[in-house]
Amino acid sequence: MRRLTRRILLTLSLLLAVDVAVVATAAYLLTPWLSPARDAVAAALPVGAGVAWWVAVVVPALVAFVWAQLRYTRAQTLSDADAREVTRDEFPDLYDRVQRLSQQADVAMPTLAVADSPVPNSFAVGTFGSATVVVSEGLLATLDGDELDAVLAHELMHVSNRDATVMTLANFLPALTNGEYGPLDDSLPGARGSRLLAGVVGVGVAYVLSARFLSAPFGSVAFTAGFLVVFGLTVVVGGILLGVFTAPVVVLARSLSRAREYTADRSAAKLTGKPSALVGALQTLDADAAPTPATDKRRAYDGVSGLCFLPYGFDESGGDEFHLETRSHPPTAERIERLGDLLGDR
Template identity: 70%
Template sequence: MRTLTRRMLWTLLLLLAVDIAVVATAAVLLTPWLAPVRDAVAAHLPFGGASARIAWWVAVLAPALVAFVWAQLRYTRAQTMAEVDARIVGPEEYPALHERVQRLAQLADLTPPRIAVADADVPNSFAIGTLGGATVVVSEGLLATLGGDELDAVLAHELMHVANRDATVMTLASFLPSLTNGEYDPLDDLLPGGSGSRYALGLVALGFAYVCSARVLAAPVGSLSFTLGFLFLFAVTVLFGGVALGVFTAPVVVLGRSLSRAREFAADRSAAQLTGDPAALVEALETLEGNDERPGTDKRTAYAGVRGLCFLPHGFDTAASSDSLSIDTRSHPPTAERIERLQSVARSLETGSV
């Protein structure tokens, strides 16, 4: 458990450092268009020189960093649930499922999380953690495939992710990879009206940037040379912004992969101790690993969005998808190794050494 806590701490520190780097890079890239605003603010400050520049950067970076972190906390949960077509369900709709989660949460001395059910035949589950509370997501396929002690074991596994707080860390860590892969688009949440409102916002932003470019381009506004200069500046900004985002995402993926493997082992062990029945979790793993509904392509090496959070690495897809970039990292430990460790826990429970 100390290893998991240490990796969670390093992951959180890295996420904070990457968030600062992303916001700072965006601010630098946008400097040509923010120059008029900067000059207007500097004109009203009681001091100038280096102090004014520092004050400007603090005024830009601080709220931008807060907004960026808020976006991670606010949208990752909603987008992840939307990706698997999951919805929050109440006890009147799934009474047996709620009873199981309530009973296991009481055993673990946890506040019962929200429960969501995904409309998917692939049997799988995951836990999402935010500052507003946790949500355990299970698929219809999981409820149809498992029952009794096996289902209890999987639910206990997800609750242990909540108890260990690694669900929150992994939820945050999934934001940048999903953003880089194109699996997550913040504009879908900010502008739910569809592509029309997005195009309108894009045109307004482009017009604003065009006018503000007069501060850095010597040609007359509206002239051909001015327009070509603006297009070049805009293209360079987008290109370097995309490259920088990919570079900043890479260490998050690598450290997230390491945390993901450690957290699966820790959740398996804690769930086995909670239920007192490691064999049930072993049987669940064997049943789900051999299920006909799982994809033909093993996605254990694809750390992206939902798949990095799931009980088993194939996510909720019934077939391999090639529509988006997959970052080639191993997000889950091999199922055989998980089973071997659970058998070790079972022997420890039998001898009373746990």
Template identity: 75%
Template sequence: MGTLNRRILTTLLLLLAIDVAVVATVASLLTPWLTPLRDAVDAVLPGGPGPAWWLAVVAPALAAFVWAQLRYTRAQTLAAADAREVNRAEYPDLFERVQRLCQQADMSMPTVAVADSDVPNSFAVGTVGSATVVVSEGLLAALSGDELDAVLAHELMHVKNRDAAVMTLASFLPALTNGEYGPIDDALPGSRGSRLVFGALAFVGAYLLSARFVEAPFGSLAFTLSVAFLFGLTVVLGGVLLGVFTAPVVVLGRSLSREREFAADRSAAKLTGNPSALVAALETLDGDATPTPETDKRRAYDGVRGLCFLPYGFEDDPATDEFRVETRSHPPTEARIERLGDVLREL
């Protein structure tokens, strides 16, 4: 577990470093239009030009960016899985099991959600201060007793190890690049042309602020063409750099993914004291799973499937006609069962 904890911490620090690079890059791209704000900050706060700007604007922007990633990714993941938070009155047996396992693990009880899907699966998604364990209706129907406890313990270990929160953070940029996430569309619900509206408003704002640094007369054709060129160049560079920053996030997510599954299996087996129950659950669920089509590996995973107990997600017939960046790599079920055999021998 010590190795996993170090890897989780290292991954988190590297993800935060990438977020710093993203925020700094955005601030640099927007520098021509943010000059008035930057001059005002430098004039008010001590430290001279530069340091005051980073302290007063960029640092809070980084904190807001990380917070928004976690909250947005959690909400989008739950929505993609068609999962809703449930209470004890609706699922008394499920709550009793989760509460008992949390007491055994000496951890706070996370939020519990149930996905409206007949496909048996589960996952854990986390934010800075909370986490949610999701199980499908199919899982509750397929498993009971010790096997269900074993799967729930596996998800709870993701929460306790904090890797659920780290993987939630690692989901944002790849999903944004894939087109799975559309923050602008979500911010302007009901508007089919929300991106166009947002882009038009952004261009108008840039047009007005460009009067400070574009030398052509305001409103002239030369002025308009200059602003349009700068605005377009900024958008294109932003898109290219988004892909550049996504690449190391994908590598980090994949490097942690396999190890976190093995570690959660091991911890769950030790928590329940019954590795055989988790082996039985893996065999049952993997045997009933809808096989993932043997297609281009770039299409093998999406945000939900990568977080799940088994990587087939919640869909009976997973779509494969869209480009996907493979952000996670589940270990084969056979390898997980073999590792659990080692735990059984230890116990």
């Protein structure tokens, strides 16, 4: 457990360092267009222009970026899983089980959500202040009694260990780079014309602000050509650097994935006092798994599958679409073998 805690803290620290690099790079690349704001900040604060810019703009932008990652990724993951938050009145047995297990584990009661899928699976997502445990309708129909408790305890251990929060944070940049998430698309839902208009307006604003650093007459062919060159280079360089920054996030997430699952299994078995129940749940769910897809789902990850109790997510077909590999989900057989060692200790 201590080893996992150290690894989680290290991963979180490095993820925040990557976020600092992303925000600082964005601020640097956008400096030509943000120079009016930078000058205004420098004039308003009694410190050097560089320090004023960081204190008043870059640091708040970093905090907002981290907050937005957690909030957006949580919402997007729940949406991808077709999960909705539920109340005690709707699922009294599920609520009572999670409440009882939360009290035993000394964990704050998480929000509960149920995914509209017949595929039996579960996962947990979190922010720094709250967490959500998601189970599918298929899981509730497949398991009950001690086996259901064991799976719920496993998810609660992810919440308790804070690895649910770290993995939620780690999911954002890889998914953004891979094109799985589009914050602008979600902020302007169902309106392709609105998204196009927002992009045109953004380019237009950048064009006007370019007059601050382009010497050619505003609106001239030379001015427009200069703007296109600068704007294009900014976009290309920004995209390349985003990919560079994403690479260590992928490595960090993969290095943490197996350890978090093994630890959650062991902690859940100890919490319920019935390792055999978790072994039974793993065997039952693995037997009901979707047909093996073309890609190895123990290594592939699409924002939901890598967080799940078992790595096939909620997709009945399994699918063969491309996924950016950011998780290395441990094989079920290895998890059962390790739990078998725990059974031998009893």
